[in-house]
Amino acid sequence: MNLLGDAHLRTWTLRFVALLAADPQAQLAWLGERELETESVVEEVELLCRISEGLAERGAVEPENLRDLQAIGRCLAEAEAVCRVPLWANALVTDPVWDAIRPLARQFLLTTLGDWRQPLPRPLHPHTGDR
Template identity: 80%
Template sequence: MNHLGDAHLRTWTLRFMALLAADAQDQLAWLGERELETVSVVEEVELLCRISEELAERGAFEPKDLRDLQAIGRRLGEIDAACRVGLWANALATEPAWADIRPLARQFLVTTLGDWRQPLPRPVRPHRGNY
């Protein structure tokens, strides 16, 4: 791994996978009062899954790590457009894809880090007003 950006993208991928791997109640607790749109989560994870192959070519991930990320990307691609609308907290309870993605994210973390139980990313505070 020779790019500072690669290290950042690797870290971001691992943190997002930790969030996807967490139990549903932990995901909901992490969300708290945040109104995170499902489509934003899907797009972010799809992007991370797409760039993972290039990151592996540059040494940020091992080629064996890609199998689970690709499976996550495929499962996300199966989520119907209507199910991408609304809050992620609601989708976690109603869209079966999230329950399917959880074990894939866990397997990715086990393969990559040796354990799926990782700290959840620090939540980003929403922007409020002008700078």
């Protein structure tokens, strides 16, 4: 068991789920001018679901929390053409799957941390070529 690695993955999961749980206005504010592709968000959710299974096996995620994350993954998997709107900012306001995911993400945070209202992750700045 890699405690440091598991702790980092658990923190990443909590931050990403906090973003999924946030109100649409907060999500859009977090996005700002970034053009994040819906497909990238879906891939992140799928990855976090797979990672969480390993975390649960190692005791870093409780089984009930894993069920909540798996429900998010199933919701995305069941949605037809979830990536039909290329930019996530546009999908947030037009695709009902994100409205269905929001309460699942909130339930995960409520079960895990006792409150779904969590700080959003720091936005990543787009690569500009400057260092």
